Amino acid sequence: MQYPVGIEGTGDPTGGNAEEAPVTPHGKQVPAAEINGRYLKAKTTINVKTVLNTEKNKAGHGEMGQLIKLQDYVSRYEQNIYLYPSRYVRLKKQQWGKLEIAWENNDDSFFESGFQTQAETLDWLEDEKQPLMQKLKGFLKLGKKEIEDEAPFFTSEQENSEDEESSEGASFDFETSFTYRPDTKEDLKQQFLDKLFHFQMKWASSTLTEKSFVDRSFYYDEQLKYFLQRFPDTYLILYSPIFLLKKAPVEVDTIIISPTGIWCVSFLEEEDLAVFIGANERFWIKRGKGEEKKILNPLLALNRTEKIVRQIFQMNDIDLPIHKVVLCRNGYIDYPSVPFDVDLIERRNYEEWFNQMRNLRSPLKHTQLKGAQALLQFCQTTSIRRLEWELPHEE
Numbered sequence: 242m243q244y245p246v247g248i249e250g251t252g253d254p255t256g257g258n259a260e261e262a263p264v265t266p267h268g269k270q271v272p273a274a275e276i277n278g279r280y281l282k283a284k285t286t287i288n289v290k291t292v293l294n295t296e297k298n299k300a301g302h303g304e305m306g307q308l309i310k311l312q313d314y315v316s317r318y319e320q321n322i323y324l325y326p327s328r329y330v331r332l333k334k335q336q337w338g339k340l341e342i343a344w345e346n347n348d349d350s351f352f353e354s355g356f357q358t359q360a361e362t363l364d365w366l367e368d369e370k371q372p373l374m375q376k377l378k379g380f381l382k383l384g385k386k387e388i389e390d391e392a393p394f395f396t397s398e399q400e401n402s403e404d405e406e407s408s409e410g411a412s413f414d415f416e417t418s419f420t421y422r423p424d425t426k427e428d429l430k431q432q433f434l435d436k437l438f439h440f441q442m443k444w445a446s447s448t449l450t451e452k453s454f455v456d457r458s459f460y461y462d463e464q465l466k467y468f469l470q471r472f473p474d475t476y477l478i479l480y481s482p483i484f485l486l487k488k489a490p491v492e493v494d495t496i497i498i499s500p501t502g503i504w505c506v507s508f509l510e511e512e513d514l515a516v517f518i519g520a521n522e523r524f525w526i527k528r529g530k531g532e533e534k535k536i537l538n539p540l541l542a543l544n545r546t547e548k549i550v551r552q553i554f555q556m557n558d559i560d561l562p563i564h565k566v567v568l569c570r571n572g573y574i575d576y577p578s579v580p581f582d583v584d585l586i587e588r589r590n591y592e593e594w595f596n597q598m599r600n601l602r603s604p605l606k607h608t609q610l611k612g613a614q615a616l617l618q619f620c621q622t623t624s625i626r627r628l629e630w631e632l633p634h635e636e
Contacts, residue, residue: 306476313483314446314453315624322614451624485621493546500603502562505546507539519576557615
């Protein structure tokens with residue numbers, strides 16, 4: 242495998258001594274923040290939870306970004322990036338339509354048992370009793386029909402691999418069942434997003450034949466939920482991915498692949514209204530409640546992420562703009578000499594940036610999927626084979 246220029250050995254892939262800045266969000270409040278001796282006062286103090294609660298009302302009809310890579314876990318998107326994103330968008334839309342109609346018609350039984358009827362449940366249980374190879378044959382037949390519906394997204398070169406992967410995609414094993422009927426449509430949307438989140442975690446950590454052991458903390462990771470539950474379906478997310486470059490694992494910042502470009506995002510958040518003083522040095526200064534504190538310059542890891550993405554794209558002749566963002570939703574960043582290619586998104590301009598990202602209405606594009614495939618090829622994967630695939634074939 243060819244590796245990006247400048248990435249060799251076991252050291253820093255960018256040739257420097259970059260490190261990632263640890264980010265630990267908190268919910269504490271402080272009355273004021275100081276920048277260069279001047280105080281910034283707000284009419285009300287807010288925290289990240291307040292920001293997210295406001296954003297929930299803008300979540301549309303259950304839009305949700307797609308988690309195509311989570312650290313080094315095995316992902317279904319790695320097997321066929323041209324199949325799963327479009328299939329997810331279509332099938333999720335169908336599920337939301339059923340759920341919305343049931344809620345509007347006060348179909349309480351629907352929320353007790355989910356989308357599956359009793360007959361469908363019995364069929365599913367009966368299917369579980371079938372020999373493994375017989376089930377696979379059925380999956381392959383169903384998968385071919387699904388692929389025909391997705392034909393516009395595929396090229397002739399990909400059609401050969403679709404038959405191999407169609408067994409996984411034949412079953413969209415997602416049930417939006419609730420133990421109670423939500424009182425408002427906003428609550429319905431949020432519960433739907435929470436169900437989708439767990440479904441996305443499954444696709445980002447298992448395939449038909451393999452699975453990875455997920456750190457349970459990811460299920461409660463506020464920043465991960467933020468990327469998935471607040472952005473459109475056509476946004477593909479690599480969350481803290483680990484690249485394998487010259488046999489050296491390299492963990493980078495979060496990467497968002499939109500239909501129109503790439504966003505390398507580094508979180509910089511602590512208590513509310515904290516102020517981060519930027520500098521062209523190894524450390525920045527954080528001012529807020531209590532004493533000043535040094536934090537690692539987030540641009541070190543951000544520049545490393547951007548350089549890896551850019552070099553992989555150059556190797557594969559992919560032309561997509563790459564943006565670098567330092568994101569601080571609940572505080573301020575004071576950095577007059579910020580590099581021209583870095584966007585500082587903080588409390589004063591966060592709303593504008595967020596709305597711009599959310600309002601992008603563009604379908605999945607071939608260049609976008611090609612870029613995602615190129616990045617996934619360099620990602621490290623740690624997994625084990627599923628137990629059923631270790632058993633002797635029944636046929």
